Amino acid sequence: MTISMYSASIPVCIRMLKNLVGILEKGAGHCRENDIDESVMVGARLFPDMFPLARQVQIASDIVAGLEPDAVEDNEKTFDELIERVRNVIAFLDTLEPEQIEGSEDRPITFRLRGADVTMAGQVFLLNFVMPNVYFHITTAYDILRHNGVVLGKPDYLGRF
Structure with a gap:
């Protein structure tokens, strides 16, 4: 069985980003219900040397959209702004x-990684860089919110089937 580049990426990323919107909406609701300044939650980290929630969302959306790290301003400070960013990528x-x-499996993709240019074939880039990063940053956003008391469960991450 073969799977196309489109099928392995676009529907999967759209689904995960929609789930991320739901996760962020629950984070916003948690802040409202518990009188928490949402800037505290948007700036929350799992550990001091890790990126905050906002940056996790920004990186996930940039990678999915295929954007260079500086291509879009990263100035979201509220849940509504983060949700809008993710919805724009979904659109x-x-x-x-x-x-x-289709046909991009063997196309060379060159990108910057830790200050160096890296080139990979399209399929290798998708499977070994894009998708793991999407899952990592969405999972970390989930974990930050869960760690800070937002009631989330596996169905929020996986979505409905």
């Missing part, structure tokens, strides 16, 4: 057609 992904991505 962009919804415009993509399979034929725009």
